[in-house]
Amino acid sequence: MTETGSGYSAYQIALHWITAALVLFQLLFGESMTTVVDAADEGQPVSALDQTLGSAHYWIGLAILALVVVRLIMRLVSGAPKPVEGGPSWMQIAARLSHGLFYLLLLATPILGLLAFYVGDPWSDIHSLNKPLFxxxxxxxxxxxxxHQFWIRDGTLKRMLAPDR
Known part of the structure; x- marks a missing residue:
């Protein structure tokens, strides 16, 4: 793995924010999938809105999974910038752990969602547990x-807002 400059590339930044927006959509509207699945199990009709949002939840979950795989490949090929110098080691450890947990959740949650959709319990319960974790x-x-932006003022946030030149 190679190290990049002091910041992220435009592609890395775009993937970050697109993934973040899609995850936010899932967190806000994901309950529609539960509504659709429960209605199907009970033989009940479902509203067009819930059907649309449930379908969107499925496809956006697949998109998130694909984008995360692309992000991981990009990270393996291009590397990631070094952490900003000067912070305590516990902050760098916490950053590595939280990023690792993000990748784990971003990979596992859509896979668990597919298992929940096609297999059912206990996968749907496990999939649902990831929402509060996220x-x-x-x-x-x-x-x-x-x-980092307003207290330490070390430029960490700027690295995810503007590409490295």
Whole structure:
């Protein structure tokens, strides 16, 4: 793996923010899939909106899985920028752990969703457990980015907003 410059490429930044937007959509509208599956199990009709959102949840989950695979390949080929110098080692360890957990969740959640859709329980229960994990991890990630931007002022957030030149 090669190290990149001090920041991320435009492609890495685009993949990050597209993935983030798709995950946010899933978190906000994913319950429609549960509504659709439960209605099908009970032989009940489902609204057109829930049907559309349930279908979108399925396809966006596949898109997230594909984008994460692309991100991982890009990371293996191009590397990632070194952490900003000067921070305590525990912050760098926490950053590596949280990024690793993000990749694990971003890969496992769509796979578990497919298992839930095609196989059923217990996969749907396990898939559903990832929602609160994502919410906590995203919250910590966003707070850490804001902490770096406004408290430490080390340019960490800027690296994910503007490509390395």
């Amino acid at each position: 919410i906590v991890l995203i919250s910590v990630h966003a707070l850490a980015a804001l902490f």
